[in-house]
Amino acid sequence: DAGVIQSPRHEVTEMGQEVTLRCKPISGHDYLFWYRQTMMRGLELLIYFNNNVPIDDSGMPEDRFSAKMPNASFSTLKIQPSEPRDSAVYFCASSDNSFYLYGYTFGSGTRLTVV
């Protein structure tokens, strides 16, 4: 199993541009989570899905952020327009229904820099 795959690993973009982060969860996992990590705020949950349906998006900072999961093997997190304060590492994680037993598997993250 290749684990949770995120792309790109690094993204540098100019303020005002649209940014799309991608995540492929582990096959068979039906929960998917997006987290953001900054020095100031630590790891924050942005949104999570169950069976491709968004369950809780209360952590999404503002309307500039949107997330989709069109199928069980792919999710995107989009920022439009991007701002320098969006600079962070964005992690995707996935789990099956047993995650109360074993927790999640995280991807390697996407380091976003908005200049």
Place this chain on the structure above:
Amino acid sequence: DAKTTQPPSMDCAEGRAANLPCNHSTISGNEYVYWYRQIHSQGPQYIIHGLKNNETNEMASLIITEDRKSSTLILPHATLRDTAVYYCIVRVGNTPLVFGKGTRLSVIA
């Protein structure tokens, strides 16, 4: 909001046991205690979890006090590769993980 309190940092000599404490005085009866760690630039990694009994796996041991208000993660023989931020998390059922600030463990040669 994180429901746990951890020291911000700790040091441990290589080869010695690392004992990482966590206070969770408001834990409820159906909440589990989870430990994750995050090695620099990587995603968090699951270590171990427990409800009320002590647990051990190939990575670590988890000791939970009888009143469940605190716990200790034990790395029996710390190596340099165990240098990381360790997160103690309490949660019930299938609710998402909420991370606090964790403890930065430095293993020193």
